[in-house]
Amino acid sequence: MTMFSLVVKNLLTRRARSILTASAVAIGVMTVVALGVLTFSLRETAISILRTGKADFTVAQEGVSDLLYSALDVGDLQRISAHPEVESAIGVLVATVDLDDEHPLFLELGLEPEGLEEFGVRVVDGRRYAADAENEVMLGYRIAADLDKGVGDSIDIDDSAFEVVGLFATGQVFGDSAAMMPLRPLQARERKPGALTLAFVRVDPSADIESLRTAIEDESPQLATVRTESDFGRVDRNLALLNAANFGGSILALLIGAVGVMNTTLLSFFERTREFGVLRAIGWSRRRLLVLVVGEALIVSLFGAGAGVGLGFAAVAFLERLPDLLGVFRPEFTSAVFGRALGFAFGMTFLGALYPALRAVRLLPIEAVRHE
Amino acid sequence: MSDLAQPMIEVFDVAKDYDHGTIRALDGVSLTVDRGEFVAVTGRSGCGKSTLLHLLAALDRPSRGRIVVDGRDLVQRGDLDEFRRREIGLVFQLHHLLAHLDATENLEVAMMGTHRRRAEKRVRALELLDAVDLGARATMRPPRLSGGERQRLAIARALVNEPGILLADEPTGALDTRSIDSVLALFRRIRDERGTTIVLVTHDPTVSAATDRIVEMRDGRIVDRGVSTA
Numbered sequence: 001m002t003m004f005s006l007v008v009k010n011l012l013t014r015r016a017r018s019i020l021t022a023s024a025v026a027i028g029v030m031t032v033v034a035l036g037v038l039t040f041s042l043r044e045t046a047i048s049i050l051r052t053g054k055a056d057f058t059v060a061q062e063g064v065s066d067l068l069y070s071a072l073d074v075g076d077l078q079r080i081s082a083h084p085e086v087e088s089a090i091g092v093l094v095a096t097v098d099l100d101d102e103h104p105l106f107l108e109l110g111l112e113p114e115g116l117e118e119f120g121v122r123v124v125d126g127r128r129y130a131a132d133a134e135n136e137v138m139l140g141y142r143i144a145a146d147l148d149k150g151v152g153d154s155i156d157i158d159d160s161a162f163e164v165v166g167l168f169a170t171g172q173v174f175g176d177s178a179a180m181m182p183l184r185p186l187q188a189r190e191r192k193p194g195a196l197t198l199a200f201v202r203v204d205p206s207a208d209i210e211s212l213r214t215a216i217e218d219e220s221p222q223l224a225t226v227r228t229e230s231d232f233g234r235v236d237r238n239l240a241l242l243n244a245a246n247f248g249g250s251i252l253a254l255l256i257g258a259v260g261v262m263n264t265t266l267l268s269f270f271e272r273t274r275e276f277g278v279l280r281a282i283g284w285s286r287r288r289l290l291v292l293v294v295g296e297a298l299i300v301s302l303f304g305a306g307a308g309v310g311l312g313f314a315a316v317a318f319l320e321r322l323p324d325l326l327g328v329f330r331p332e333f334t335s336a337v338f339g340r341a342l343g344f345a346f347g348m349t350f351l352g353a354l355y356p357a358l359r360a361v362r363l364l365p366i367e368a369v370r371h372e
Numbered sequence: 373m374s375d376l377a378q379p380m381i382e383v384f385d386v387a388k389d390y391d392h393g394t395i396r397a398l399d400g401v402s403l404t405v406d407r408g409e410f411v412a413v414t415g416r417s418g419c420g421k422s423t424l425l426h427l428l429a430a431l432d433r434p435s436r437g438r439i440v441v442d443g444r445d446l447v448q449r450g451d452l453d454e455f456r457r458r459e460i461g462l463v464f465q466l467h468h469l470l471a472h473l474d475a476t477e478n479l480e481v482a483m484m485g486t487h488r489r490r491a492e493k494r495v496r497a498l499e500l501l502d503a504v505d506l507g508a509r510a511t512m513r514p515p516r517l518s519g520g521e522r523q524r525l526a527i528a529r530a531l532v533n534e535p536g537i538l539l540a541d542e543p544t545g546a547l548d549t550r551s552i553d554s555v556l557a558l559f560r561r562i563r564d565e566r567g568t569t570i571v572l573v574t575h576d577p578t579v580s581a582a583t584d585r586i587v588e589m590r591d592g593r594i595v596d597r598g599v600s601t602a
Contacts, residue, residue, distance in 0.1 A: 006473075274468065278464075279481070281462055282482045282530075283454070283456040283485065284457075286453075288484065288485055364431075365431045365456075366431040366432045369431065
């Protein structure tokens with residue numbers, strides 16, 4: 001008999017308790033996986049708006065609660081363009097519209113047709129829209145396939161009929177699931193004349209990007225430049241809140257899971273006091289006993305983690321179907337999320353098993369043997 | 373290396389107090405047990421005989437005095453786990469076997485921490501089960517064994533690491549007459565074949581009569597050290 005086989009035998013003997021402990025871990029892991037995937041996917045969705053533009057950096061209004069609420073104007077764009085280091089600056093108006101039940105947050109991007117190429121848009125079928133065309137639209141090839149639309153078809157957006165004049169690809173899932181149309185008609189329809197949401201800036205390769213960002217922010221303090229994902233929180237406080245909620249929720253899940261593990265492990269300790277005492281009496285060292293108790297907890301946590309990941313998948317599938325998240329939540333199961341979940345499972349188990357394990361090893365054999 | 377002329381167990385003026393000295397379980401106990409001796413410690417319930425056995429097994433520490441086992445003072449030793457694993461074997465009245473493990477596994481658990489390989493442990497366990505007439509019960513769990521068989525299994529567990537001393541606390545207390553006879557015969561065989569020193573605590577005169585020497589205790593003191601009949 002090895003220590004491992006003894007651990008397994010002990011767990012199988014107390015099946016109900018093992019299952020309860022694994023359930024506590026599973027619920028914690030499920031929460032961590034679901035929150036992690038939700039946060040990561042929402043952040044990716046938001047950040048992919050910025051990535052769509054293939055720019056060196058993006059300019060938005062500083063401190064808005066949501067990136068889509070960012071408000072720039074043509075004057076801001078002109079000031080940015082005036083910097084000699086700027087090769088191009090493209091203003092984009094981003095709006096959302098409830099297209100249908102499946103696409104409640106359908107994204108519309110308004111930009112001048114001459115900026116399309118610079119913006120990283122490749123027309124894969126048909127042609128570009130005209131600069132002032134009020135009823136022409138290009139669809140990303142993904143949404144076109146999803147809606148079963150092609151060049152020449154008509155599409156109703158916000159009670160207006162548009163002709164699909166072309167299909168485009170950007171290399172970004174988010175962009176390829178949007179519609180693009182001329183800037184001014186979209187500004188008019190949104191009742192935001194001269195308004196922009198974001199400016200995508202390309203910089204002369206010989207210029208110092210960081211100096212330029214500083215210069216733009218000094219010149220227009222209401223603006224923030226975004227180059228990396230870590231900058232993103234400056235222009236989208238929702239993301240910071242989401243990250244904080246994810247962190248807080250995960251910590252709570254860790255604590256709740258740990259209390260669950262501790263509860264069952266402690267009950268097991270009281271139930272097995274004599275057994276531990278007998279093992280000490282026949283020569284088991286404190287360390288060996290600790291390995292036994294922690295080993296049992298670790299095996300349980302592994303099973304709990306596995307079940308928790310499965311439940312996490314189910315929870316994410318459920319969240320994906322929530323009407324409020326349709327269209328903005330495209331789950332991405334990254335290895336980091338699973339790594340974190342596994343870490344949490346072990347963390348939960350370690351925290352939960354620590355106290356009972358320490359009590360077990362501090363037990364005096366004579367007290368345990370006398371224990372009734 | 374053990375000095376064969378030296379007694380196996382020497383107890384010098386040992387006292388044991390509980391509850392901050394309000395209860396004195398042992399008071400000035402001194403005792404010597406020779407190598408290979410089979411000794412019974414008797415006395416009424418509460419006279420301190422089990423306390424003495426627990427001190428000999430290093431399950432507890434004396435409040436005063438010294439206990440020297442095989443030439444080494446237990447109070448000075450820092451490796452009491454090792455002492456319990458290798459140098460003594462313990463048998464309890466209620467056997468305290470692990471109910472979810474079979475007879476072989478109960479013996480193997482006691483060998484964990486020794487340098488034997490897994491296969492060697494299995495062979496050793498099966499040999500010992502044969503030696504205590506439990507070879508046919510190797511895969512049975514303790515709840516399926518009779519009282520006498522459980523106690524024989526507990527004795528096998530105590531012997532599994534080939535200790536020089538066997539300490540048994542009322543090992544026949546829960547057995548019927550037939551089982552008592554078989555357990556006592558087993559103790560005698562162990563002493564005769566292996567030269568194991570055996571200290572057995574009992575309040576049953578028929579059990580103590582089967583040993584080499586009877587040490588009688590009363591109110592925490594030894595009142596009669598007995599004379600060896602070996």
